[in-house]
Amino acid sequence: MLSLSTSGFPPCPRPSKAATNASAPSGDASLCAFRAHHRAGRALHANPALIPALAACAQLPAAVAEAEQIHALLVKSGVPRTVPDVQASTSLVRAYARLGRVYDARKVFDGMPDRTVVTWNVLLDALVRDGDLDAAWEVFMEMPQRNVVSWNTIIAGCARNGWAQEAVDLFVEMTVAYGLAPDEATMVGFVSAVRDIGLLGIGKSAHAYVLRREFSLDGALGVALISMYTRCGSMGAAHSCFLSVTTKNVEHWTSLIAGFAAHGQPEKALRLFVKMRQVGIEPNGVTFVTVLNACSHGGLVSEGFKYFDLMRSMGIRPMIQHYGCLVDLLGRAGFLKEAFNLASNLPEDPGFVIWSSLLAACRSHGNVKIAELTASKLADAKPSHGSSYVLLSNTYARAKQWEDSKRTRRRMEEHGVTKKPGLSWIEVDGSVHSFATADKLHMESEGIYRMLEDLKHNLTSAACEPEPFALSEHL
């Protein structure tokens, strides 16, 4: 039986690095080898484990001290002049960067008398990972040589940091102006940028190119393509792309499940999840976010809690996203009080996304009281954001509290807050047309609305009564 108590949840752990410390730096094989050679009196540049040790540091979150020690030895051994010295320093730059010490990475880089394109690429990657796209761009512009890796790093970096259009432009510059052939990694970054802009036609061309080059879809590239198709609303293409992947991993599965969850087919999403486990693929925390989302969209409240328990029984610690999904699940199903209590009692604020989803649920269910409470939480989470005013105002309107509705709108104007209208878009013959609710700006608006009326008429006569309100939201 479904329990809606919100007090019995386990604490929500903050993202911690503790879990990745399973292998302590002291036990790492490369570091051990390095120390053994060092103790035996071997000179630093003759230590065959020097670069492997630095590479190990780069992926051991607790290895800052080890990296610093090796750094000190490198400094003591004198000005680097040989090729292996440049490689060692480059490895040190990378180690510092991956350990979160971007400043130190840059200092080592600045102190290097000789650098290779790899050194530059390491620095570029460090800045991209740090999310400092401006600095990365500067480095990209001033580096003396660039190779495919340089381009891949900056393209993927733009794509990951919300600069999708820049990523696409860079891809064009790389391939057209510089005549460089993209490789698998290039295509991953490009396809994910294309996905964010929603350019289905370009995405299909990219897929065709991938097939022509016979790139494998087993890794990131397959995942990116499936995700591109789902986000472009092409679930059929996403599914067949998924089927064409020879060795599917958890991310291929998760991407497709997310697509069905988001496109009104929660049962398909859940069936896919069952199938995935049957073929022996272990779901991860991200998979469960998509599964809970499917339950949310399908109104499957008790199933959602069942999957939440399953996740915990599999040893996956629930994160804020999972609790957020539960809040959304409860809210959409009309359990607004329970949803609000759960969201309020988490050790970490669930954030803007969840509070607004709850506010939207309050509007749908016409609950003014919880809407007010939620709107105030939302204002704390993200002050001066237009959508909270609009949602609250609309909640009042639905409850016919016209004065409150107007007052909320007025307050929004007084605070100088605007809400950017939500836009939908459709790609026709390669060009993208975007439009808002009740938009009449398109040149062929009249014809479009006439077509819509015809469709509604046909649906009605086919005994499929369209829901007027829901439909108008999508106009």
Next chain:
DNA sequence: CTAGGGTTAG
């Protein structure tokens, strides 16, 4: 083991 890639809640 001197460099680059992916999935996720409105």
